[in-house]
Amino acid sequence: MGTCIICGTPVDGVVCRSHEEDVAFQFAGDRPEQLTTGRFYEGTVDGFADFGVFVDVGDSVTGLLHRSELDTRLESLDWDAGDTVFVQVTGVQDNGNVDLAWSIRQSVAEFRGEAIDDPEGDRLPEDEELPQDDSESSADDGPEPESSTVATESESEPEPEPEPEPESETEAESETTTEPEPESETASTNGGSPTGVVSADPIESGPPERITVEGMADSVGERVRIEGRVVDVRQTGGPTIFEVRDETGVAECAAFEEAGVRAYPEVDVGDLVRLTGEVEKRYDGLQIETESLDVLTEADAETVTERLDDALAAQAHPGEIELLTDDSAVAPLRDAVAGAAGAIRRAVIESRPIVLRHTATADGYVAGVAIERAVLPLIREEHDRSDAEYHYFDRQPLDGEDYDMAAATSDVTRMLDNRARHGEKLPLVVLVDAGSTAESADGIELLDVYDVERLVIDDEAAFETRDLVETGVVPEEPSAATTTTLAANVAAGVHEPAREEISHLPAVSYWEEAPEAYLELAAEAGYDAETVRELREAVALEAYYQSYEDKRELIADLLFAGDDDVRSLASHVSEQFRAKLDEEIETVRxxxxxxxxxxxxxxxxxxxxxxxxxxxxxxxxxxxxxxxxxxxxxxxxxxxxxxxxxxxxxxxxxxxxxxxxxxxxxxxxxxxxxxxxxxxxxxxxxxxxxxxxxxxxxxxxxxxxx
CATH class of the missing domain: 3.10.310 (Diaminopimelate Epimerase; Chain A, domain 1)
Structure with a gap:
């Protein structure tokens, strides 16, 4: 007979039935029927298919995580073969097939315990020294939040013997001030002192020093305080994760009430808060284990807001804009390019999603990809979440050439749903190769109703929606500029390291008579004129098929793979483009x-x-x-x-x-x-x-x- 590693209830094994789903199991068996339905298991990605992911559970059993069980699109899943993942076994069929479900918890730290599912009986990991004392077990359990540790310790440790009552106030004062008792472990953990005990360590029990997110790496293992704005809240199967931004970055903070229960429900996205906790390493990043989280008073909030705004303005400003090349069509728009780059950078820094809509043409796709290529690295830098780039950036082609009411209604419906269900901020909507003509006015006005920021990048000189958008990169008069030349220059302002990677894209956007300066940029990047033509034709073909999808990975393979790979893939698709187009022209002539x-x-x-x-x-x-x-x-x-x-x-x-x-x-x-x-x-x-x-x-x- 043992006790449950979560609640201490006597059980035959290591965990009681009610807490079985709070434990991450490793499977030690070799047959599917030895698995326990309903449990969560650590597994390894074995491979991918159109219908889902194959996951090895243990050394000898493989199950299928069907795409319908995922909480994201299969093609957006940030898993590679060999990655460690966590899945739930939902069924074992008579033929041995194992059905798996998605686990919102994707690290051991998000479970409340670990165990080995052995056909001969559940056991704890062999490489851990497991104390018999319930209090030590709870304290040593890495993922267990501090509040749970305190409760277990106080239950298991003997109550301290009460001090004899002093005969007078003088005697009491003397006992308290001249011979202080050492602080008990319970008092230290709770950040306070029991009656009659004075803390020997005021740093641990009092307010800790405020640090910036940037300085967290120097404070691992220490109690700290940060102040900033809550930019995201998400509930896992274990703790609640708050993302808090200060003037230097975003910190991920874990707060635990009980498994799957929202901690600090009074704190919402956008609130200015003061958070106290301990900085801990969490695999490839840092996390603060939250001790307290308070919404700031009006006076304190004003100070923090000013600090954040000043830092944000400085961080978002792209600096002096250096165009990709000397282009007389783009030079007059240098200030507009800087404004657009700053608006995009600010949205990333503020953890606002960016919705990028573009036409389903070669120019629209390539221009949209130029922006995407600059924004995604910034998002990865700002957020530790592995899925952050899919959470904060959405690029979708339009059904037509304008941002009409159908497109706007779809976007507004989605953004309002995300705000209601996930507390997500309203996005920055970037219209690329669309949005400058009157046909887009109704759609843009719908965004304006909800105070959604709008940005237009378009080579169509008729800027008829100028008064409806905050920022626009649109030529004053008809010119040789393509939308991609404008977007690529904006992208270089958004993220300078992207400049070299996207320098060949403007040349790709010209169907004929590409400016020599852009052809030279492409050549310097390793793309000769023939390859540039093949890229353009290949993207145009893919833009037609399934034009309602962003095809992030496919377009990236076409435009950014190595030289040999580009020639192979782009040439193959380009040949199809040329054959189909030539055949149709010959037919209609x-x-x-x-x-x-x-x-x-x-x-x-x-x-x-x-x-x-x-x-x-x-x-x-x-x-x-x-x-x-x-x-x-x-x-x-x-x-x-x-x-x-x-x-x-x-x-x-x-x-x-x-x-x-x-x-x-x-x-x-x-x-x-x-x-x-x-x-x-x-x-x-x-x-x-x-x-x-x-x-x-x-x-x-x-x-x-x-």
């Missing part, structure tokens, strides 16, 4: 109707009838390529693609798409013509008026291009 109006050649393609509309290439990309292909044969050219209820236009001469829409609408008033998108020259109309709208568009486009 025989169906192009070329007309001449006022000295302008208008090439018309019925995209509804003569293209494979639901396969690659998409209509916009096909018209871009077709227009480039036809320009060699015509001095002034307008290319129009018309389907059931929409047309797209390309022109060698600048055409105001809104004016085009207004004039066509005047000629066919019953067609309900509207400008559906400036970036791709799109007009929408009623299906029944397709032919009339098409004819009017040909005439008006020729007039505007003449």
């Amino acid at each position: 025989t169906h192009i109707d070329v007309r001449e109006h006022d000295g302008v050649d208008v090439a018309v393609l019925d995209t509804d009838a003569f293209t494979h509309r639901f396969d690659f290439p998409p209509t916009a990309l096909l018209l871009d390529a077709l227009h480039r292909d036809l320009r060699d044969e015509h001095d002034r050219l307008v290319t129009i693609g018309v389907d059931e209820a929409e047309l797209q236009i390309r022109s060698t001469e600048a055409i105001d798409v809104r004016e085009l829409g207004e004039r066509v609408g005047e000629r066919v008033p019953e067609a309900g013509v509207v400008t559906a998108g400036v970036r791709r020259g799109r007009l929408a109309f009623l299906i029944g008026e397709r032919d009339a709208v098409g004819e009017a568009a040909i005439e008006v486009a020729a007039e505007l291009a003449a």
Whole structure:
């Protein structure tokens, strides 16, 4: 007969039934049926499949952690083969298959004890000296919070004998001040003294010295005090984890009430607090074991706020911006680039999530990835959590070319849900290759209703949403800049070490006539002109397939792998791009109707009838390529693609798409013509008026291009 290592209840083994799930077990058996359903086991990642993760539990048994059991996307899981993980056994099937579930606790420190599940009987780890005294067992248990240790010690140690009552106040005073009793272990642990005992160590019992998060490494094993703002709270199966930011960084602080119960429920994200505890090493980082956590009074909060704001402003400022290269299209936007970089840096420092939305085009993807590549290292530096980069940064392509109400509603719904369920701050929304035209106004205004900060990086010169965003990197006039050239310069301001890694990206974003300066940057980074072309085409193909996903790892493999790997992967995907596009252009060429109006050649393609509309290439990309292909044969050219209820236009001469829409609408008033998108020259109309709208568009486009 033994006692439960958690509560001391007599048991046959090492843990009682009610505390079985508080223990991390190591499996010493060799057959699946020897596992105990419901227990949490330490395991090793064996491999990955589309449907989940295989985990070795012990030396001879492997189970499946199905993707439906994960609390994150499988592709976002920060596990590698061989990693130690913790899983719960939920079932053992007759054929020996072992079903596993996700454990929110992913370190021994988050469990309240350890044990070995041996077919011959549970036992404690053989390499630990395990005292028989319950008080010592509780005190030596690493993960056990201080409050639990105190309770166990006080229960197991004999009560000190009461001091004889003094005969007078003088005698009492003499006994207390001239011959102090040594401080009891219980008093020291609790930070106070029992009646009649004066603390011999005022540093341990009184308020400890305030340190900064930056100085925690010099205070391991010491009682300390930090002051700052709570930036995140998460509940594990054991302690509550508070992330507290001061003027130098973020500290992870563990507070324990009881397993899975929220400690300090009165403390919320955003509160200014004073926290006292002991700095301890936790595997690859540091953690403060919380002794007390108090929300600051108004006077103290004002001092801390001023300290945090001053430090934040200095830390977030990107300094003097050095552009990637001498680019006359970007140089006038140097101050805007600095402002955007500072806004992104500040969001990271404040532990605000960043939601980055971009178009599902090569330029949109590459520009978004440039920002992502700079932001993720900053997030890793700020947070110890292994999943921090997925928690604080979300990059998603848009369904269309604008940030419309559908996209904004989706983002607002998600951010409000995260705030309600997880106490998450409202994010910084970064719109890349979108957001500058009037078509995005409604979506941006919805963000404004919730006071969500907005930032736009876009090469579309019509900055019609200027008054709706806090920061914008948008050219004043049409220029040769791509969104990627703007975003890459912002990224270099966000995180200087990213400069060299992303220097080849601007060249990738140009379909033709890339500036020589950017080609030289790419060449210096090891990407010749042929490789740059292959990267662009490969990203364009992947941007089409499953365009609703960010494809972080795949895009990274395409754009940032080693030279040989880049050529192999990018060349393979690029070949598919070129074959599909060339085949489609060859197919549609025989169906192009070329007309001449006022000295302008208008090439018309019925995209509804003569293209494979639901396969690659998409209509916009096909018209871009077709227009480039036809320009060699015509001095002034307008290319129009018309389907059931929409047309797209390309022109060698600048055409105001809104004016085009207004004039066509005047000629066919019953067609309900509207400008559906400036970036791709799109007009929408009623299906029944397709032919009339098409004819009017040909005439008006020729007039505007003449």
